[in-house]
Amino acid sequence: MVWLPLYALVFIVLTLYWARAAALANGNHETWFSARHSLPGWMSAILIAGASLGGLAVLVVPQTLASNSFGMPALLQAGVLLALPGVVFFKRIWLIGQRLRLSSLSELLRVYYRSQFLAIVSALVAVLFAVCFAGLQIRALGSVAAGLSDGALPLEAVSLIFAFVLVGYVVIGGMRAIGYLGTIQSVLGIAALMGITVFAILSIGGIGVLNEGLQALGSDPATSALFAVSGVIQFTAGLGREAAAGHEGTVVANLSLAFALLGMQASPVILKVVLSTSSARAIAAGQTWVLAGAFGALVVLFAGALGAAGLVAPNLTVGPLLSAISPWFSAWAFVGASCAVMVLAGLSLFVAAEALVRTLYKPNFHRSLSTKGTVALARIAVVVLALVSVLMQALTPVTLSALAALALPLAFQLWVPLLGMTWVHWFTRSAVLAGMGFGIAGVLLTDVAGLAILSFLGLDLPWGRWPWTVHSAAWGMLANLSVTILVSLFTQRRSASPEAIDTRRFLGEFLAPSDGVQKLRSTAWSAVLAWFFLAVGPGLVFGNFAFGAADDVWITGIPSQWAWAMLFWILGLGVIWFLAYRMEMASPLAQAVPPHAPAPTLPPHEDDVRFVERARLRALVLTGAIGFGLAVLIALAFGNTGVPQ
């Protein structure tokens, strides 16, 4: 039992060493928030891939496969799905960030749309990622550590250690430390997943034995249905109200889950890395080869195999497996798995603290706060958020899980304002704001947290979580996009902010498509739609039997849905390459970006009575909203709200 504490201690010391190195490179507090926009492209590429896929690949995908089999194969396409928004948005967002000299999504939304509401939504999403989404993953690792130490280390102690390390490096080194350590953590996470998978396969007796076990499960009438998607759609009332026939993994469940995954790259957490990068040169390579290629392979091959091993032998999931192998390996693998989770946890803590202080507190409550004061306050916010997460992990795990489930669907709603900013310039400000409101309502009304809150307030809706087996992300987007398009049609005459007008003109001139790109446009649309249809859409029905039905002979020796996923991962990689390079959506840029003049700032102080009154009203409304939110959260956490699972 000496190996785990030894490895953990070495890891903590080295983490703090790199935090110090980052602080020295920062020089002063001025660069704490953005690392002087100087993160190297290769570092950002690895950091983005690690933050968006690390925890998913090590914990979520294997666990889902082990418990639900291959009914949700869309998860296996996570690499390609996450690279797609990267190709669509990153280059343009980076350019806008450079043009307006801004370094966070909240600031971009506030300046472009002149909207405090969108900035608050962005901050809220960041907080959900920091406190709940990452907190839930840390809790899962805490259980593993408690098992490894035979209960000597309670879950709460592990959570506290995690929080200490995270707070340590984020507070000391800021964005630069996150960049440095995120790179190391991402690679360690990959190595750990590969190692754990190899141990699982060796423990079961090799790939042949694994496939025989899967074949036996496929032939068993009790479990064979789990190897296929259960139809296109089932009109059930949703989880907690009415169970689907067979299982919940329908085609629309897969497709809407894919939409939820698309939310990750539109979140303020990932876009912070993009906006802190020194150049856009590595975006195409990062999204194509690192995320869709290397990390995509990791998910479809290694996480897939680990999940399959857990399906055949329940003692081969991450926790029990680490307890069974040699202590030096289990210590190394545990530290690696922790790293995979910590990449996102550290980054989201930082982004949430920044959003709360720079986007909410400073403009509304304390405009004269100096940069030094802002950094100090953000550091305090990091500590507070980490503490809240630890407390929620220990005291209110159900609420933590319910709120964590909102992070991805709400982040997906940010697609609409991002589309308006980068591609669809006829989306108007009022349409985007209205759409976002409806989108949030759509998510809350179809996910567990919203239903629980309404139930607490005495309103029991006739449906449960994800009605018709459609994920809340898709319900939200349906409402969001419909309202945005409709309202945009009627509000075209309203003028946009000067920054928005300049950004549109600048993007139009700077990224004018070549003739070759224009000719390929229809091909690109066709390729993307065909991939979506076949890889995560209705085409999954073909995947049920394309390589042999569950109870039949498997042509490739592995379940048909798994082989289908591998095939479409390769084709998806081709689609990403095509979009990134041939369509020049993420291709490198040669020219320097001229800054917008004058630089956008907060609206100046005015002494007239109306302005002062408006500022007071804004502060009052914000304080009331925060107070109400906290009251609802406390009621949700400690009141008997009957949260449907």
Place this chain on the structure above:
Amino acid sequence: MLEQSQTKVERAILIFTIWASLGFLGLGVFLEGMARDLWALSAVGVSVIVATLVAHIIVNAVFKTGMSRGEATLGIGLYGFLGLVFIASTIGGGMTPADYYAGLTLFGTLAVGFLVYLVARHGLRGAFSHFHHHREMQSNDS
């Protein structure tokens, strides 16, 4: 100046990442071989460690530099310390033949690898002069 220090940090991160992922894995496989009394498994661990060293040297080549003083000190220090542990264990007599051969494989391979690195980087004569010059300079100083 800023760019230089940035390059230095980037290289250090790469080196650290390589050793933390591959190096520790190699160490684990090596120890597993000793625990199971399987020389072949320990030899696989040694090859992973050698592969890590090769990756380190490739990174050095990409960044057009050699081992830093700190790296060399840490490497030689660790080699010496582990060598002492190995000798002490051999004298103590608690080692099986597989453990003994595994240890010899590790230390022998690393020693040969170190010499090959010096010769490849500085040439046969240069590798020798690397130490020889130093002594000459010391004697001149005195």
